[in-house]
Structure formats: structure tokens, C-alpha cells
Amino acid sequence: MSTARPTLAGTGALVRFALRRDRLRLPLWIALGAGLVASQSVSSQTLYDSPAALVAYRDSVGSNAATIAFAGPPVGLSTVAGAVAFEISASVMLAAALMAMFTTGRHTRADEEAGRTELIRAGRVGRHAPLIAAVLVSALACVAMALAIGLVGTATGLPTGGSFLLGASVGACGLVFTGIAAVAAQVTESTRSAYGIVGAVFGVAFVLRAVGDINGSWLVWASPVGWAQAVHPFSDDRVLPLLLCLVATAGLVAAAMTLLDHRDLGSGLLPARPGPPRAGPLLGSPLGLAIRLQRAALIAWAVSLALLGAVYGGVGDAVETLFADNPQAQVFFPGASSAGLVEAYLATIFSINALLAAAYAVSSVLRARAEESAGRAESVLATATSRGAWLGSHVTVALLGSALLVVLSGAATALVRGLSSGDLGSFGRLFAASLAYVPAVWAVAALAVALVGLAPRIATGAAWGGVAYVVVVAMVAQALDWPGWVGDLSPFAWTPLVPIEAWTLPVAVGLGAVVLVLLAVGFGAFRHRDLSTG
Amino acid sequence: MDSAVSVSGLVKTFGATRALDGLDLEIATGEVHGFLGPNGSGKSTTIRVLLGLLRPDSGTVRLLDGDPWHDAVALHRRLAYVPGDVTLWPQISGGEAIDLLGRLRGGLDPARRADLLERFDLDPTKKARSYSKGNRQKVALVAALASDAELLIPDEPTSGLDPLMEAVFQENIREVRAQGRTVLLSSHILAEAEALCDRVSIIRHGRTEQSGSLSELRHLTRTSIAAETARPVTGLDSLPGVHDAAIRDGRVRFDVDTDHLDGVLRHLAAFGVRSLNSAPPTLEELFLRHYGDELAEDGVRLAGTDR
Numbered sequence: 001m002s003t004a005r006p007t008l009a010g011t012g013a014l015v016r017f018a019l020r021r022d023r024l025r026l027p028l029w030i031a032l033g034a035g036l037v038a039s040q041s042v043s044s045q046t047l048y049d050s051p052a053a054l055v056a057y058r059d060s061v062g063s064n065a066a067t068i069a070f071a072g073p074p075v076g077l078s079t080v081a082g083a084v085a086f087e088i089s090a091s092v093m094l095a096a097a098l099m100a101m102f103t104t105g106r107h108t109r110a111d112e113e114a115g116r117t118e119l120i121r122a123g124r125v126g127r128h129a130p131l132i133a134a135v136l137v138s139a140l141a142c143v144a145m146a147l148a149i150g151l152v153g154t155a156t157g158l159p160t161g162g163s164f165l166l167g168a169s170v171g172a173c174g175l176v177f178t179g180i181a182a183v184a185a186q187v188t189e190s191t192r193s194a195y196g197i198v199g200a201v202f203g204v205a206f207v208l209r210a211v212g213d214i215n216g217s218w219l220v221w222a223s224p225v226g227w228a229q230a231v232h233p234f235s236d237d238r239v240l241p242l243l244l245c246l247v248a249t250a251g252l253v254a255a256a257m258t259l260l261d262h263r264d265l266g267s268g269l270l271p272a273r274p275g276p277p278r279a280g281p282l283l284g285s286p287l288g289l290a291i292r293l294q295r296a297a298l299i300a301w302a303v304s305l306a307l308l309g310a311v312y313g314g315v316g317d318a319v320e321t322l323f324a325d326n327p328q329a330q331v332f333f334p335g336a337s338s339a340g341l342v343e344a345y346l347a348t349i350f351s352i353n354a355l356l357a358a359a360y361a362v363s364s365v366l367r368a369r370a371e372e373s374a375g376r377a378e379s380v381l382a383t384a385t386s387r388g389a390w391l392g393s394h395v396t397v398a399l400l401g402s403a404l405l406v407v408l409s410g411a412a413t414a415l416v417r418g419l420s421s422g423d424l425g426s427f428g429r430l431f432a433a434s435l436a437y438v439p440a441v442w443a444v445a446a447l448a449v450a451l452v453g454l455a456p457r458i459a460t461g462a463a464w465g466g467v468a469y470v471v472v473v474a475m476v477a478q479a480l481d482w483p484g485w486v487g488d489l490s491p492f493a494w495t496p497l498v499p500i501e502a503w504t505l506p507v508a509v510g511l512g513a514v515v516l517v518l519l520a521v522g523f524g525a526f527r528h529r530d531l532s533t534g
Numbered sequence: 535m536d537s538a539v540s541v542s543g544l545v546k547t548f549g550a551t552r553a554l555d556g557l558d559l560e561i562a563t564g565e566v567h568g569f570l571g572p573n574g575s576g577k578s579t580t581i582r583v584l585l586g587l588l589r590p591d592s593g594t595v596r597l598l599d600g601d602p603w604h605d606a607v608a609l610h611r612r613l614a615y616v617p618g619d620v621t622l623w624p625q626i627s628g629g630e631a632i633d634l635l636g637r638l639r640g641g642l643d644p645a646r647r648a649d650l651l652e653r654f655d656l657d658p659t660k661k662a663r664s665y666s667k668g669n670r671q672k673v674a675l676v677a678a679l680a681s682d683a684e685l686l687i688p689d690e691p692t693s694g695l696d697p698l699m700e701a702v703f704q705e706n707i708r709e710v711r712a713q714g715r716t717v718l719l720s721s722h723i724l725a726e727a728e729a730l731c732d733r734v735s736i737i738r739h740g741r742t743e744q745s746g747s748l749s750e751l752r753h754l755t756r757t758s759i760a761a762e763t764a765r766p767v768t769g770l771d772s773l774p775g776v777h778d779a780a781i782r783d784g785r786v787r788f789d790v791d792t793d794h795l796d797g798v799l800r801h802l803a804a805f806g807v808r809s810l811n812s813a814p815p816t817l818e819e820l821f822l823r824h825y826g827d828e829l830a831e832d833g834v835r836l837a838g839t840d841r
Binding site: 276280376 | 616627633640663693
């Protein structure tokens with residue numbers, strides 16, 4: 001394959017190879033994006049089948065800061081199609097961003113870290129070829145997802161132009177995160193840290209647009225997710241934000257290429273610093289090792305969740321303002337007080353924080369599986385370390401770490417809410433309320449432990465599937481009008497929405513029992529199976 | 535306790551693959567035992583069973599008078615393992631990894647640690663991410679050799695080391711043997727096994743093909759003879775134990791079963807020997823004869839099997 005620029009030689013072959021490697025993954029991601037839109041389209045058209053239902057919906061949503069915070073700008077709600085875009089765009093954009101991050105990361109830094117890029121680059125392959133091939137594959141996937149969303153939108157009865165514009169906005173979000181992932185892959189030596197950077201950027205971008213959408217401020221324009229949502233499909237049909245996304249993507253990819261030119265293969269931007277010649281006291285036990293391995297990730301999560309909790313605690317005021325400004329809403333929620341709405345909002349915030357803590361807990365449990373498949377567990381288990389102690393060390397970090405995240409984010413939310421409302425006396429009550437979600441978090445983590453013990457080869461995918469399930473149930477199950485039993489399996493569905501609902505001992509005890517059973521299954525199975533590498 | 539390791543009839547399957555198919559292995563306390571076999575013959579699987587990382591399907595396995603699966607933790611205090619493919623934590627320095635593995639095993643000797651770092655010329659401040667394969671191997675070797683373990687289990691320990699470091703490794707193994715400790719050395723580098731091992735076991739397809747001391751095994755193989763004689767040699771083919779004889783211009787080349795060496799040399803002497811070259815049987819030759827048969831069936835010819 002010859003190309004004009006020698007630094008791009010071999011790009012075509014690498015693109016074909018990457019598509020071959022991802023022939024299952026990418027269609028699944030694209031189907032996920034299209035499936036979410038199709039499901040939302042069908043259920044919204046069933047739910048809001050009369051103008052009156054749509055008006056009621058618009059009034060309730062327009063006054064609900066929690067919904068706006070997690071969905072997007074409340075525009076175009078006078079049509080069902082606009083409601084579909086409002087409800088689902090944030091979830092699909094998250095899916096597109098994750099697809100872009102994993103696709104770009106896997107074909108750049110992950111290959112480089114594993115030494116595969118060295119092998120590839122020793123062939124007739126230009127310096128920029130692996131990076132550009134990864135970007136092209138990710139971009140192709142984004143375009144495919146955009147087209148798929150346009151098609152399913154049209155097929156389920158939404159206006160054609162708007163459907164494809166909605167798809168384009170999702171694809172554009174994916175493109176920007178392709179660029180962000182391309183830059184992150186140049187900066188760090190480890191794939192894990194690169195994903196951490198992209199995740200943090202998405203988190204910041206999401207919070208910026210949430211605050212911007214609630215306050216109607218310019219902050220939306222500081223966020224790539226905000227740009228993508230500013231397309232306003234089915235109402236304003238703006239194209240300019242799409243161009244902004246394309247320009248940003250091009251700039252990011254150019255920056256990644258420049259960074260690549262200024263570093264050695266295998267290294268990041270920061271020079272590797274020497275480590276200590278002797279181990280400190282921490283590295284003397286399996287638990288110490290697990291803490292050391294997971295410390296950086298836990299600190300990053302803790303800071304992010306504390307900030308997120310503080311931001312959402314501070315938005316509590318806007319909930320009251322929106323309610324007071326909206327007479328229809330006061331009709332729609334008969335007997336509701338603004339204080340009650342704030343409580344409902346806080347309950348949503350606490351459960352969202354708990355869902356994020358559950359995601360952390362699963363990633364932390366799966367660290368054990370990653371250690372096993374990389375062969376590092378073998379070195380440790382060949383010493384006087386029992387299987388139980390080894391798995392227990394990672395599980396301890398997962399359970400205590402996720403509890404710490406719930407505590408920190410709950411405390412931050414309660415504190416900032418107390419400060420902004422001038423009622424610091426509410427701190428203790430709100431903080432305690434946030435802790436009600438810990439058993440549900442642990443149940444998701446314990447499921448991951450059981451999977452690691454029982455089915456190591458599929459544990460990673462299955463455990464993340466569990467996280468996706470509880471997130472989908474919590475965020476969209478009601479809007480999607482799924483049968484009740486679908487959601488009843490989620491531990492978050494069992495948990496009362498404290499503080500609007502009362503905490504109950506039986507639920508906490510029941511979830512605790514589930515946690516213990518799953519942990520016992522996981523540890524028991526792990527003690528009795530072969531170690532499985534690769 | 536006479537046996538450090540005693541394995542009989544060990545079977546381990548992975549799905550349809552029969553990785554170990556009735557393997558036997560006997561290692562006496564205090565010996566350096568070579569565990570030889572080509573790639574994929576089951577060496578690492580056997581070691582993982584001995585470490586209690588894999589559970590055997592059938593057969594008996596005893597290690598230091600214990601059951602490797604049930605007594606894993608207690609046994610691991612007394613042994614040190616060097617994996618064939620050493621993977622370390624990318625963000626942890628070599629020195630930290632050595633200390634960690636040593637402490638988890640129950641402590642290591644700081645003086646010996648320092649000595650080994652120097653002999654293996656290893657920089658302990660580098661993060662594992664930046665180590666080469668050989669340097670990662672050195673980390674695992676230093677951690678294992680700095681311990682007081684009764685049993686060392688290096689799995690192809692020198693595959694990433696340069697010849698200088700290989701010599702350092704051999705020196706260390708000799709010291710370990712002098713201290714009366716036991717070594718199970720898995721390898722496919724035959725010169726290394728020849729230099730270090732008291733006894734070897736050769737495995738193929740998950741089964742033990744040969745086991746014994748080097749001199750016992752040499753007995754089973756052939757010596758290559760090349761001689762120049764005053765008169766043309768006759769009647770060589772009819773002698774027992776002679777193979778592949780070739781006579782040309784007063785020179786004769788043949789292989790002889792080591793058992794029949796004496797008779798053949800007497801026969802040769804009658805023709806007036808002017809010069810004599812004999813190549814002692816090497817482990818390599820033994821190895822090639824064992825596996826060469828199989829390769830020959832597949833149409834592959836090996837230099838060592840032609841002679």
C-alpha cells in the first residue's frame with residue numbers, strides 16, 4: 001500500500017487489520033447506540049400519544065433540574081421526537097465516547113504497551129500509521145453509529161432529517177473523544193491511565209454541560225458533550241455545532257501526531273522516573289500490594305466523585321428556582337413543595353453517585369482478574385500467600401474503596417447543599433441518607449467477585465454487563481416502559497430512594513445477605529479452580 | 535526425606551487438550567534435576583501443578599512431603615519459583631518487586647540480595663515497565679536466590695539472559711547445590727542442563743520419556759567415531775551397535791551405541807589406526823534422537839540425526 005506521505009505508509013493495511021480484530025466489538029457498540037434510540041423512540045411514542053400527555057411531560061421535565069442535569073438541554077419538548085432526543089442523547093453520547101475511547105486506545109497505547117506496535121513499526125509502516133489507522137477505525141465506527149441511529153429513528157417513525165441529525169450529533173461526540181483518546185494515548189505510558197484521562201475529561205465535560213443546561217449559561221460551550229447536544233435535532237436543527245466538533249477533532253488528532261513525533265516508542269511524554277531501590281513497609285503483604293496497585297485509581301475516583309457531589313449539591317438551589325418559576329409544574333405535582341422536589345433531586349444524586357461507586361468497585365474487583373490473566377498473580381500465589389488472602393486483598397480495596405467514594409460524595413453533596421441553602425443542620429441527615437446506597441454498591445461488586453471465581457474468562461465482560469444493567473435500570477427503565485421484573489433484579493431497585501423514602505432495615509439486611517452469599521460463592525470457587533492466565 | 539518431588543501418573547487436561555498424560559518425576563533431596571523437553575511438552579504445566587496453581591485430574595503428586603494443592607501456603611514458604619515468562623507490575627521498581635516477593639515468601643537475606651544485585655548487574659531503581667525480558671528475569675532470579683528456600687524451581691530461567699549472566703546463574707545454582715538445597719531446573723538449553731544437572735528427566739507430549747543421571751543417559755546414546763586407518767576397514771556393518779558407517783579414501787565415519795564401543799574399537803585396531811576422533815554423546819544428540827524421529831516423520835531433517 002503506497003501513500004503520498006511515508007509516515008503514513010501501511011495505514012490502509014492497519015485499518016483492515018484493526019477492523020478484522022474488532023469485527024465483533026464495533027457492531028455491538030453500534031447496535032447498543034442504535035438500540036437505545038430505537039427503544040426510546042418506541043416507548044416515548046407510546047407514552048406521549050396525546051398532545052395533553054406531551055404537555056404534561058414538557059412541564060414536568062422543564063422544571064426538574066435532576067432530569068436536565070442527566071439528560072441535556074430541555075429544548076424541542078413540544079414534539080415526541082424532541083422528547084426522544086432529550087431523553088436518550090446523553091446515554092448514547094456516553095456510549096459513543098466509550099466506543100471511541102476503547103477503539104482508539106486499544107489500537108494505539110495498548111498495542112504499544114504490549115510491544116505489538118514495535119513489531120508492526122519494524123515493518124514497512126510509517127511512524128504515524130498506527131495512530132491514524134486507529135483514529136480512522138474509530139471515526140468509521142462513529143459514522144456507522146450515526147447512520148444506524150438515523151436509520152432506526154426513521155424506521156420507528158421519527159422525522160428523517162432530525163433522526164440523521166441526532167445520529168450525527170452522537171457521532172460527532174464520538175469523534176471528539178476519538179481525538180481526546182488519541183492525545184491521551186500519547187501522554188501516558190499505560191493504557192489504564194490513558195483511559196483514566198479520557199474518563200475524567202468526559203466527566204468534566206458532562207458536569208460543565210449539566211450546570212450550563214440548568215442555569216442556561218455559556219458553560220455548555222466549554223464542553224464537547226455540550227457542543228454535540230447543542231445541535232438540538234427535531235427543533236432548531238443546528239449544523240454549526242457539528243462543524244465545531246469536526247474542527248476540534250482535527251485539532252486533537254494533529255496535536256496527537258505532533259506529540260507522537262516528540263517521544264520515543266513505548267514511552268509517554270513524561271520521562272520515566274526511577275523508583276525506590278527498596279520496598280517501603282506497605283509492600284509486605286497481599287493487602288499492601290493491592291493498595292499500592294489501586295491507590296492512584298482510587299484517589300482519582302475519590303477526587304472526581306467529591307467534586308461531582310459538590311457540584312450537584314450546589315445545583316440544589318436551581319431546583320427550587322425552576323419549580324417556583326413554573327406554574328404548570330406546580331399543577332403537575334399536586335401538593336408538591338419545592339423542598340420535596342429538592343429531596344427528590346438529592347435522592348437522584350445519591351443514587352447516581354452510588355452507581356459511579358459501583359462502577360469503581362467493579363473495576364477494582366476486576367483488577368484481581370487482570371493480575372491473574374497477566375500472570376502476575378502466579379508470582380504472588382507461588383509465595384506463602386493463600387488464594388483467599390490474595391483475592392481478599394483486592395476485594396477489600398474494592399469494598400472499602402467504594403464505601404469511601406459514597407461517603408466522600410455524600411458528604412460533599414450534603415455540605416455544599418447545607419452551605420448554599422443556609423441550613424447546615426441538614427448535613428447530618430443528608431449525609432446519613434447517602435450511606436443508604438452502600439449495600440447496593442457492594443452487591444454489584446460482590447457479583448463481580450462471584451464471576452471472577454466462577455467464570456474467569458468471561459468475568460470482565462459479564463461484570464461490566466452487570467454495571468450497565470443497573471445503570472440502565474436506574475436511568476431509563478421507567479422512561480422505556482419495560483416490564484417491572486426487568487428492573488427488579490437490580491439491587492438499586494430494592495434500595496429505597498432515601499431521603500424521599502424511608503431507610504428500612506430489612507432491605508439493608510437482605511442486600512447484606514446477598515453480598516455475603518455472592519462473596520462466599522466467589523471465594524469458594526476461586527479456591528477450587530485452576531489459575532487461568534491469558 | 536529422600537524425595538523432594540515425587541510425581542506419578544500425573545494427568546492434566548484443558549478441555550480436549552491432554553497437557554500431561556501420565557507424567558512421572560522423581561527428584562531426590564539435594565540434587566539439581568534437569569527437566570527437559572521441547573516447547574509445549576508440559577514442563578510449565580507440571581511446575582504449575584507442583585505449585586498448586588493448577589489442580590491435577592489424576593495421579594499422585596508429593597512436594598517436600600506435602601500435597602501441593604492442599605498445603606500450598608505452607609509449602610511455598612520452603613520453595614522459590616522463577617516463572618518462565620516473568621511479568622512484573624509496570625509501576626513498581628525492580629527493587630520493590632524483589633522485596634515484595636521475598637517478604638511474601640517469608641523474608642530474604644539483605645546481604646545476599648545486595649550481592650546478587652551486583653553479580654547480576656541489575657539496577658533496582660528502574661520501574662518494571664522499562665525492564666527488558668532479561669532484566670525482568672533477573673528480578674525474579676534475585677528474589678528467588680536471596681531466599682533460604684529448600685527447593686528452587688526456575689522455569690527456563692536463562693532464556694532472556696546473555697552468556698555472561700548465564701554463567702552467573704550457573705555459578706549461583708552450584709552454590710545452592712553446595713548448600714544441600716534442591717533445584718528443579720526446567721530448560722530446553724541442553725548445555726545448561728549438562729553443566730548443572732545431576733539427573734535429568736526428558737518429557738514429551740506430557741509423558742516422561744527418559745529419566746536418569748547424565749552418565750546413565752549417555753549410555754543410551756551413540757558415540758560418533760571418525761578414524762583414519764592404514765588399510766581399508768571391512769566388516770564394520772556386521773558388528774553389533776554400528777550405524778551409518780561410511781568409508782571413503784581410508785577414512786571411516788560411523789556412530790556406535792555406547793554399549794558396543796569396546797568391541798568396535800578392537801575391530802578397528804586391526805586395520806592400523808592412524809588417527810581417531812570420537813565425539814562424546816551429548817544431551818543434545820540424545821534430545822535430537824528422541825524428537826528427531828518425530829520430525830523426520832514430518833519430513834524435517836536435522837543435522838544431528840544425519841550422521
